[in-house]
Amino acid sequence: MVDITPADGIPPAEVAEMELYHPHSWWTKYVFSQDAKVIAIQYSATATGIGLVALVLSWLMRLQLGFPGTFDFITPEAYYQFITMHGMIMVIYLLTALFLGGFGNYLIPLMVGARDMVFPYVNMLSYWIYLLAVLVLVSSFFAPGGPTGAGWTLYPPQAIMSGTPGGQDWGIILMLSSLILFIIGFTMGGLNYVVTVLQGRTRGMTMMRLPLTVWGIFTATVMALLAFPALFVASVMMLLDRVLGTSFFMPAISEMGEQLPHNGGSPILFQHLFWFFGHPEVYIVALPAFGIVSDLISTHARKNIFGYRMMVWAIVGIGALSFVVWAHHMYVSGMHPYFGFFFATTTLIIAIPTAIKVYNWVLTLWRGDIHLTIPMLFALAFIVTFVNGGLTGLFLGNVVVDVPLSDTMFVVAHFHMVMGVAPILVVFGAIYHWYPKATGRMLNETLGRFHFWVTFLGAYLIFFPMHYLGLMGVPRRYAELTDMTVMTESAHHLNSFISIMAFIVGFAQMVFLFNLIWSIRHGREAGGNPWRATTLEWQTPQTPPAHGNFGKDLPIVYRWAYDYSVPGAKEDFIPQNMPGSFGPSREPA
Amino acid sequence: MSVILVFLLVIAGFAGWWLSHQRLMTKPWLEQGLASDLVGFDRSTLPTAKIGLGVFLAVVGCLFALFTSAYFMRMAVSDWQPLPLPRLLWLNTGVLVLSSVALQCAVVAARKRQIDMVRLGLATAGLTALAFLIGQLIAWRQLTEDGYLLSSNPANSFFYLITGMHGLHILGGLVGLGRTTAGAWNGARPERLRLSVELCAMYWHFLLFVWLAIFALLAGWAATFIDICRQLLT
Numbered sequence: 108m109v110d111i112t113p114a115d116g117i118p119p120a121e122v123a124e125m126e127l128y129h130p131h132s133w134w135t136k137y138v139f140s141q142d143a144k145v146i147a148i149q150y151s152a153t154a155t156g157i158g159l160v161a162l163v164l165s166w167l168m169r170l171q172l173g174f175p176g177t178f179d180f181i182t183p184e185a186y187y188q189f190i191t192m193h194g195m196i197m198v199i200y201l202l203t204a205l206f207l208g209g210f211g212n213y214l215i216p217l218m219v220g221a222r223d224m225v226f227p228y229v230n231m232l233s234y235w236i237y238l239l240a241v242l243v244l245v246s247s248f249f250a251p252g253g254p255t256g257a258g259w260t261l262y263p264p265q266a267i268m269s270g271t272p273g274g275q276d277w278g279i280i281l282m283l284s285s286l287i288l289f290i291i292g293f294t295m296g297g298l299n300y301v302v303t304v305l306q307g308r309t310r311g312m313t314m315m316r317l318p319l320t321v322w323g324i325f326t327a328t329v330m331a332l333l334a335f336p337a338l339f340v341a342s343v344m345m346l347l348d349r350v351l352g353t354s355f356f357m358p359a360i361s362e363m364g365e366q367l368p369h370n371g372g373s374p375i376l377f378q379h380l381f382w383f384f385g386h387p388e389v390y391i392v393a394l395p396a397f398g399i400v401s402d403l404i405s406t407h408a409r410k411n412i413f414g415y416r417m418m419v420w421a422i423v424g425i426g427a428l429s430f431v432v433w434a435h436h437m438y439v440s441g442m443h444p445y446f447g448f449f450f451a452t453t454t455l456i457i458a459i460p461t462a463i464k465v466y467n468w469v470l471t472l473w474r475g476d477i478h479l480t481i482p483m484l485f486a487l488a489f490i491v492t493f494v495n496g497g498l499t500g501l502f503l504g505n506v507v508v509d510v511p512l513s514d515t516m517f518v519v520a521h522f523h524m525v526m527g528v529a530p531i532l533v534v535f536g537a538i539y540h541w542y543p544k545a546t547g548r549m550l551n552e553t554l555g556r557f558h559f560w561v562t563f564l565g566a567y568l569i570f571f572p573m574h575y576l577g578l579m580g581v582p583r584r585y586a587e588l589t590d591m592t593v594m595t596e597s598a599h600h601l602n603s604f605i606s607i608m609a610f611i612v613g614f615a616q617m618v619f620l621f622n623l624i625w626s627i628r629h630g631r632e633a634g635g636n637p638w639r640a641t642t643l644e645w646q647t648p649q650t651p652p653a654h655g656n657f658g659k660d661l662p663i664v665y666r667w668a669y670d671y672s673v674p675g676a677k678e679d680f681i682p683q684n685m686p687g688s689f690g691p692s693r694e695p696a
Numbered sequence: 697m698s699v700i701l702v703f704l705l706v707i708a709g710f711a712g713w714w715l716s717h718q719r720l721m722t723k724p725w726l727e728q729g730l731a732s733d734l735v736g737f738d739r740s741t742l743p744t745a746k747i748g749l750g751v752f753l754a755v756v757g758c759l760f761a762l763f764t765s766a767y768f769m770r771m772a773v774s775d776w777q778p779l780p781l782p783r784l785l786w787l788n789t790g791v792l793v794l795s796s797v798a799l800q801c802a803v804v805a806a807r808k809r810q811i812d813m814v815r816l817g818l819a820t821a822g823l824t825a826l827a828f829l830i831g832q833l834i835a836w837r838q839l840t841e842d843g844y845l846l847s848s849n850p851a852n853s854f855f856y857l858i859t860g861m862h863g864l865h866i867l868g869g870l871v872g873l874g875r876t877t878a879g880a881w882n883g884a885r886p887e888r889l890r891l892s893v894e895l896c897a898m899y900w901h902f903l904l905f906v907w908l909a910i911f912a913l914l915a916g917w918a919a920t921f922i923d924i925c926r927q928l929l930t
Contacts, residue, residue, distance in 0.1 A: 225744050225748065226748060294752075294755055298748055298751055298752055298755075301751050302744060302747055302748045302751060305740065305747055306740065306744040306747055307744075313718070313719065313722075313724075314718040314719075314720075315718065315719060315720065315722050315724045316724050329711070332751070332754070332755050332758075333704065333707065333754070333755070333758050336755060336758045336759040336762055337700075337762050339759065340759065340762045340763055340766060343857070343861075344766065344857070347846075347853065347857065351846055351847055352847040353846060353847045353850070353853040354775075354847070354850055354853070355766070355770060355850065355853060368847065370775055371773045371774070371775035371776075371850065372770075372773075372850070373769065373770060373773060376766060376769050376770060379697055379769070380762065380766065383697065383700070383762075411725060415724060415725065416720065416721070416722075416723070416724075419720065420720065423715065427708060430701075430704055431701075665728055665729050666724075666727075666728045666729075667724035667725055667727075669725070670725075686729065687728075687729075688728040688729060
């Protein structure tokens with residue numbers, strides 16, 4: 108039942124060919140490049156670089172927590188600076204930039220069948236402003252007083268008072284400026300990602316034929332465009348409070364017996380603005396991960412994704428709902444109980460679309476031809492981790508449970524599981540999956556498996572005990588825990604154990620980095636489509652894809668992205684741009 | 697936070713309308729080939745640049761809606777003392793309206809390919825927008841001379857912050873307008889010029905709308921309006 112329509116009879120693509128910018132020199136080709144693929148690699152490299160800084164900071168924190176009093180240079184002030192910078196870098200400068208700037212730039216044009224982003228020049232600016240934001244952030248390490256130590260949430264009034272490291276020095280000013288720059292840069296990139304999905308799709312690529320990766324990145328970008336302005340507003344207003352002495356957030360307050368010039372400001376206002384950004388941010392990171400993991404599972408289980416429509420609706424539903432749950436981060440701010448009840452309800456409702464996604468992943472695996480490749484291992488690890496992290500989310504979403512747990516290590520364990528480990532596992536899986544496309548070579552298999560098992564098991568050995576510590580009542584945010592009654596002998600041992608595991612997992616990331624660099628030259632040749640995948644990025648004439656992505660003619664899309672193991676087809680996958688209809692149960696096109 | 701939520705509801709309305717045209721109920725696994733009924737659903741016929749600008753304006757709208765939300769929340773604290781708005785703001789409003797009208801004339805002229813009228817419209821719009829910015833600066837000066845300093849009261853802080861933010865957006869628009877004007881004089885292709893002029897006009901009208909909204913907010917009418925709405929609801 109194979110019926111292939113010859114491609115000759117198809118009218119030419121209706122998409123107007125865009126005027127592609129052709130670079131003339133080495134500088135415009137590799138440095139000030141307007142090619143989304145180069146920008147993607149620039150974004151990823153910068154994010155990885157700054158992410159390594161955050162990794163080292165987490166080691167320093169673990170040194171202090173695991174072996175208190177051993178390291179003189181980790182003062183309480185320094186500890187707070189490590190916490191703040193670790194959190195801010197990981198959430199914004201690494202995860203957001205990597206998923207949207209890195210994967211978004213690389214995958215959107217290739218997956219929708221476009222030659223490039225729709226506004227390449229703006230896209231280039233986006234990266235350079237991001238780089239500037241990172242440099243401003245890094246410069247705060249060298250500023251007098253060091254970086255800010257206000258915690259990654261930067262709550263006023265303490266964030267700009269002299270008791271906080273960097274509060275009355277340069278730290279907080281540089282932090283806020285860097286955030287403002289990041290948001291401006293991101294908005295430029297985000298416009299590109301959204302409009303490219305809207306307008307850049309090739310002929311036949313309807314929204315409902317898009318791979319879920321694109322749906323995830325697209326929805327996350329729309330959310331980020333609407334959520335980041337809240338952080339922008341909060342940053343600008345706090346900057347004015349700090350530099351020009353206004354009182355947006357600063358109440359009347361005295362410091363060392365001296366009355367500060369501020370009066371009447373509302374710290375709660377800041378919390379509202381911050382979390383109006385902060386909660387969507389969780390899903391800005393999670394939705395691209397959801398999308399990518401759907402594609403990884405489908406490809407490596409050789410089976411179509413279960414419930415594609417439901418997956419799309421769930422992505423859109425999660426995106427919309429995540430704007431009405433922000434105050435669940437503020438249960439302990441003394442809010443009205445009914446207010447808390449409302450937000451607890453919306454928070455728990457989000458569990459429904461999320462659970463639909465998890466069921467669909469599991470049902471995709473059901474009776475699939477599962478290949479335990481490294482991307483698949485990471486995808487499976489993601490599902491387990493996300494479910495674990497999500498379950499503790501149900502605890503913390505309820506006001507009465509959250510209030511006693513809010514200031515403990517339980518919260519740290521919860522959000523690291525759900526927002527740290529889970530998306531990072533997807534990032535790794537995605538890199539193992541798409542590295543062959545970006546470089547033409549496979550990553551080393553042995554090193555990859557070593558990396559996977561150490562990272563996966565290690566992350567559990569770090570964060571599972573942390574839940575337990577939290578339930579015991581061990582508080583977070585404390586640099587020194589030695590004299591507390593909750594810190595029993597066994598709790599101390601557990602803390603040391605966590606620290607040692609953190610070092611081992613960190614070391615495994617060095618192996619991964621080595622693999623990334625080593626395989627560029629020495630990896631096995633990948634060919635154009637090593638995973639035998641259906642989506643358009645694997646069908647490019649060159650690997651790595653050349654400037655303009657698709658050679659002379661843009662591909663024409665005839666089917667959805669998940670035609671794996673179709674009965675009657677010659678191979679167990681049918682690329683999206685292959686014409687003809689297959690299978691006994693289908694109507695011919 | 698109600699202002700931003702209402703704003704997002706509007707955005708969600710647009711998104712829902714768009715999604716409802718994307719055939720979310722189809723079963724893509726059953727549809728193969730290039731069925732001719734798919735063509736109409738592919739993408740909008742609007743120029744891509746206009747859609748890009750539309751998305752950007754949604755972000756700008758979000759920004760000002762958030763400032764407004766913060767304004768109302770901060771206003772509830774007892775130390776709030778509204779400041780008298782300088783009468784000059786009325787004149788500035790008129791100038792900004794004039795700027796928008798001039799650009800609209802340029803759009804009409806560009807559609808009729810009357811290049812002289814396009815140039816005239818663009819130049820008028822640019823000059824009036826500049827005059828608006830200068831007018832805003834003079835208004836700031838008047839206020840500071842009368843002792844309404846940035847940090848002396850949150851009402852003042854918000855006044856400078858929001859008008860400043862609006863001014864910065866006008867300034868950014870002037871860069872685009874400047875490029876369009878240069879194109880009009882250096883003989884850009886008519887279709888291309890028409891698109892640039894339309895984009896400028898769209899941005900200008902939006903910023904005029906934002907200005908009217910924040911003028912109403914800063915003058916206190918918005919608060920009165922919301923009070924009336926609240927009374928009607930209760």
